[in-house]
Amino acid sequence: MSILIKNCLVVTQDKQRRILKNHDILIEKGKIVKVARNIQDYADKIIDGENKVAIPGLINTHTHVSMTLFRGYADDMELHRWLTEKIWPLEAKLEAEDCYLGALIGCIEMVKSGITSFVDMYFFMNDVARAVKETGIRGFLSYAVLDFPTPCFSSPSEGIRKAEEFYLKWSGDPLVEPLFSAHAIYTCSEETLLGIKEKADKFKALIHIHLSETEKEVRESIEKTGLPPALYLEKIGFLSENVLAAHCTWLNKEEIGVFSEKKVKVSHNPVSNMKLAVGGRFPLKALMEKKVTLSLGTDGPASNNSLDLFETMKATSLLHKYLNRDPTFPSAQQVLDMATIGGATALRKERELGSIEPGKKADIVILNFRKPHLTPLHKVVSHLVYSAKASDVETVIINGEILLEEGKLLRLNERKVIERVNERVANLIKR
């Protein structure tokens, strides 16, 4: 199907960060083929872009989408108690259908809020993949591998085997992109970490990992290995340009240098970090100065409690302006970059995703800007970061398919999914 978006304000996020007024976007066979004024080509579907803003789909580089099930289940608790008394006991009871439904409602939430790609690390990933396919979103999915028994495997070697099977099963899929994950250095032995790396290297796949999230993790790493988390990973040969590290709240200067040198990718998750009170200080400025690829994640809905990158963009800006005591840093443009082209680069997909340019995959979000809270419009990038809301997302195109049109999901019955999730959660709590 071909789609022509007419007369839109296009925030391209191309190299020049061009903002194009009254431009049209032509989409054919899942790709953007033309961005220009007054395109006269035939299209199966025309979208009126008057008073609308088109942006590249937002890229959420760290979440555990099935954890929507636990959203708001236990807030305002101390982290260790939260995990041991609330989250882990429920996770131990998880079944495939739980993860499928949790992922399904989370994918719907993401599509409706303008997220077109997300990175996930959890359990029952074939069921998460099923939710991704049904929704039509782009999922970069991986089994969380760790040394403890999980609902899906009882040993890390079994986990690695499952992860490889998962990789082989989904490799080449147009929407599900498999990758590998090591949960964290405090849950994976050196053997596990290197076992995962070996598999990822074999397929030239990305490895996702939680890194340097809490002071406890750093302290224990130093006690055990003599090194802070990133330097330990560097020492064992784990780090490379194929590693996407989430959180990095406690990175020190030397670790930032290693990240820069090894081209490690970073996912910043400010809402979760603040809500869980992990302390530390994500070194945004130092990482930018060292040209480390930066992206944004929501983290799981149990610790956020939203899958909303508009909120995360604003939180990123607010937090770092405040911490740096500098209202000029980061700029709205820098933050928007993290949520779009930065995310694509973090996934090594900067040639395919992250901007509105001919040749790229058609993952496009159209926002309605004729809203009181977006009036007047002085600067569109400022509005995207500081004033726009997930609810301004009106139309979402992923891989050239319209999934959301004027706020309505085209593929799924949202109300029915909500009912199924509610029933399933009641069942899970009882179990």
Place this chain on the structure above:
Amino acid sequence: MSILIKNCLVVTQDKQRRILKNHDILIEKGKIVKVARNIQDYADKIIDGENKVAIPGLINTHTHVSMTLFRGYADDMELHRWLTEKIWPLEAKLEAEDCYLGALIGCIEMVKSGITSFVDMYFFMNDVARAVKETGIRGFLSYAVLDFPTPCFSSPSEGIRKAEEFYLKWSGDPLVEPLFSAHAIYTCSEETLLGIKEKADKFKALIHIHLSETEKEVRESIEKTGLPPALYLEKIGFLSENVLAAHCTWLNKEEIGVFSEKKVKVSHNPVSNMKLAVGGRFPLKALMEKKVTLSLGTDGPASNNSLDLFETMKATSLLHKYLNRDPTFPSAQQVLDMATIGGATALRKERELGSIEPGKKADIVILNFRKPHLTPLHKVVSHLVYSAKASDVETVIINGEILLEEGKLLRLNERKVIERVNERVANLIKR
């Protein structure tokens, strides 16, 4: 007109913080008359509350609503340059019609996002009052009085005279509640401050003031008076239970003690404080321990850039959990209190506003909770603070009148107001 809301989940915010399932709310002559199950009384209008949550209208205790005109006009700038190069030159050109239209679009934004009362300090306040009356929101309005010439008066004595005229004109109005404002200690001489206080005392009115917002303000206060801002105000006899102080980012322990003793009310504005990078650290915990009345403000849309207390509630929680390195503080309930009953108490209206209880004014917000991002529902107060969005607000009742019904404004044509604001802003920039 009488209104009956049926079968709703009611977050009362009463003394016991009761949450009532499947309850009905009966509204007559602008007041809540009954909250119970299965109310059988006659009502002119029935609202189906199935899958809906009713909360007391949110109270925004600090803004400059007409500054919607400058929303996104100059972000990411150093504070002094922002004011002197961008904001003040435009403010100098402001006319009454600008402030009216800026206020009108801002009031619409607030109603749509569940704010039913707001405190404003700016210029051309009769025109802001006109916007309040047209929208139907509750406005606690005051002229900003300061020693420098403004678009409305050229001397502070003229300002105080205008403020008194404004007070007399609007006193007794059902929606516009006039109060007095001193802009700040760095813009008002002692004579001006005491002149305003004298008028406020005469009418037993509230005085609103910006206080201890930046380090510069504190430093200059100490240089000039030997005292930090709040102690200086205490020394000159300005502080009382009728003072509502906005920001208070830099309060020290002694000042917190004085606030507690004098029962000064506080408006916390975390989004603006972070965005403008004012530094300091709003002493939330210490103020709570000293039982100081705490409320939430958005500040003006030029420094936020939204009029959205759902966003502000989440930002309050995130910021203080992070700063305190304690995920348990503040709790969702404590934050919701600040946005509702805390706001009412800050305005000395705790007997009339801020909770859903018989006898109170009918300022009620109904949210649609059948949304993917609010699924599942474990705890309603957690969802209100961490997951709900302004866009979940579906119906808004102020003073017993339905202003917003299923997301549609009943009194005003939103699209026409947007067009008028856009034209006016183009004209202002040219002027």
